[in-house]
Every structure is written in structure tokens, then in C-alpha cells.
Amino acid sequence: MFKAPRGTADTLPEEQPYWRYIQDKALELCRLYGYGCISTPAFEDAGLFARSVGEGTDIVNKEMYLFKDRSDNELALRPEGTAPVCRAYIEHGMDNLPQPVKLFYFADIFRYERPQAGRYRQHHQFGCEAIGDPSPVLDAEVINMALNFFTSLGLVNFSLQLNSIGCRKCRPGYLQKLKEYYAPLAPQLCADCQVRLDKNPLRLLDCKKPGCQAAADEAPKSSDYLCDECAQHFASLGTYLTALGVRYVLNHRLVRGLDYYTRTVFEIQPAEGGSQSALGGGGRYDDLIALIGGKSTPAIGFATGMERIVLNLVNQGITVPPAEKPAVFIACMGGNARVEAVKLAAKMRDAGIAVISSSGERSLKAQLRHANAAGASYAAIIGEDEVKAGVVMLRNMESGEQQEMQPGDLIKLAGNGQ
């Protein structure tokens, strides 16, 4: 027996309304903010991610689906959505468009991780990227957009965690301070953190181990070591967020696991849920485009996990519009009736009416049972009597009332009910 690969899932018709709901809200959000849809390949040159996400990150180190194609190209299933969009921005000369260029996407994301609640090897992200504008006004707008998205979904009790991790100019100095602070504490740190101290000191801050937490609480804060430009950017962002009425939590331990972030980083956390429960996150990545071969271009974006949103919608008991039910179920008995049923179904669909047509192989009882289970508003019944009279018997499935009518009248009636 074949099964869906570990960490992947089938989304069956009954759960589709949640996805449809989220997509509709996302589309409306992007319309309001002027974002255009972009689709990029599910796989890219592996180097794109190694270069942008960072050689030292977990995503690149141990989570990428890497493979060679038959021409020996080194490819990777995309482990995140930002780098491919930036690659497309460069490749299609979007720097010639009015800046910033605003793009959104729905993308399958692949990471070889141990599956868990809200964590999959293939998951789906909705993300937005605004490329080509360095202003903190844009940071505020993007953050507000992300929050509005969750609000429009009906979600409550989530918080915005915010931090600035500086830029190429000031971060080295901060990292130095961080190392100096941590050096004497090294013996008390967990094994992972011993390694981080040398390789990726920023990540020391978000270790969840009790011993390391204590150390991290007292650690130097990146926001205290920003250069003048970064400090001013961060201060302005605060002003705009306040102007927008956005409440945020300054979290100096928020650093994110992708190397390309600069200055603003943020995460949206639900009040309840497991530890890997971030609903979404993002930040500014002013160096990324130059890093992968474009000219220096500032940018900011965010992404959210569709599966995690569904999880939270269900947990919070938010109801979504149900899938559309068929207006009419056509039941028939006998060969002549079957021909009429086939013709009627075709006519009704031409008229835009949703119809389920029975093949008529089973008893009328069975056909009506099917009509009921399908949630049809009406059942159109055609037997030999109806064929002779040139009519159909229309049964209201809710009231049980039924009457004979001309096929043309039936189409009018059902069409109005749509």
C-alpha cells in the first residue's frame, strides 16, 4: 500500500473550505495593498538558497531536499519563498518597474524536518514581498498588513514580536559584544550553544534551554548597539506603528533563523499553542538581492503558514463558508428517462446551475438517499410517466413537496435559487 510520504498530507474536500477561506482573505488583502501575484518554480538552483538563506542555517544545512537532475544540475525543492521571488525580480529586470515592486505568492515549501503538530515536510505559505524601498514607512505597512490579514480571518489573541538586528555596518560590533558577554558563561551553556557561540552567536539568544535562557535574558540587546541609521530606522518604525495603532512587544531575543535579515525582524505568535507555533514572520532583507547577483536593493516581506492558520481557525472555533451544495439532483428510472436526464443535466449546467446527475442504475430510493447526502436543494425525478408527459417531477428536498413541471420552468426556478 502506498501512503503519502512522511510529513506530507492530502487535503480532502471537507477541509478545502478552510483553505478557500484563507486564500480569499489573502487575495482581498493583496488587492487592498496593491500586491501582484507571482508564481515561481517548486525547485531552484540549490546555490540560490545556500547563498541567501545562509550556509550556517539549519534550513540549508540539514533541511533541504537536494537532488541532481539528469543533467547533473544541483537543485533544491524550495525551502522558503523569499529568495525565489528575489531571483525572479532580478531575472526579469523588475528594477525597471516603479519601486517598490510588491509581490505575493502561495507556495509549497519543502523542509526535511521531523513532522509534528503544525510542522510538515511539505507545507504551504502565503507570503508578500515589497522590493525596492528602504523606508521604515514600508516596514510599518508590511507589518500592519500581516496583522490585518490575521484579523480579517477572525483570529484573536496573537501578538506581534518585534526587534531590529542591525545591518552589515553595526552588526559585527554587536556580535563582538555578544561573544564577549557569553565567553565567560560558555561552560554553563548547552552543547548546541557552545557551537553557536563560535558559528552563529545571534542564535544564542533564542535557545529555549533553561540555563541558556537565563544567560540570554541578561545578554546585550542588539537594539542597544545599532548604528545611527539603523537606530533611526527602528525609531521611525516605532512611530509609524504607533500611528497605525499597532501594539507590539519588543523582543530583543527575536533573531530568526535565516541569515538574510537586516534591521527589522518580526513574528506573529498566537497566545496559545506549541512552541513551534509562529503564525507568520518576516523582516527586512536589504542585502539579499545584491547577494544573489542583483544590484543593491532594499526589501521587506513576510510569510505565513497556511496549515498553522487552519489549525488556529479550528482551535478558535471560527466557522468558514461551507462548500457550495448542488442545486439539483437528477434521478431517473428506465432507459428512456435516462436519456432525458442526461439532456436535462447538460441544459442546466449550460444555464450555470450546479447539478448532480445520477446514472440511474440504482433504485429511486438509493438515488434520493444520494441526493440527500449531497445536500441538493431539489431532486428532479424522471421516470417513464414523466417522459411520456414531457415533464419532470421536482421534489423540494427540504419540505418534501413535489410537483410536475416543464424542463424549461425547472431551469428558471433552479436558476433563481442560485
Add this chain to the structure above:
RNA sequence: GUGAGUGUGGCCCAGAGGCCUAAGGCGCCAGGUUGUGGCCCUGGUUAUCGAGGGUUCGAAUCCCUCCACUCACCCCA
């Protein structure tokens, strides 16, 4: 990659070495009305008890290995 828990028909689950050629509920199918659903009643349907090996006269039940799922660590969406 690490740790813990779980694994019985499509789904939920009973079952604690012999009464299990595995019970019940949901679902599905058929019948109860020679052409009528939803409720009710009747009958039927689907399980080599995750896989492999072992202990035993005897294993769904005990042991081992593997696999998968769930949860946590880690990381993030």
C-alpha cells in the same frame, strides 16, 4: 538528529496469553413502499489485529527489530 507515547475494518474504538474463525458505534450497500431521501427497524459489507522475527502447546495480547503516527526537544510557517 534526540526523547516519550501510540499503532485493531474507510473512520472512532472494545479487547490485558486459550471463551477472538476479533465485539460495538459511525459510514457504505440492500430491504422494510411494483417510483421517493432525511428518523426508525432488519440484513449485509469491510480486519492476514502496522511489518518482520522470537517466546509459548497456544499471541491482537509477552519479547526483539524495523516502519509509521502523535507529542516534546531542535528549528521555524
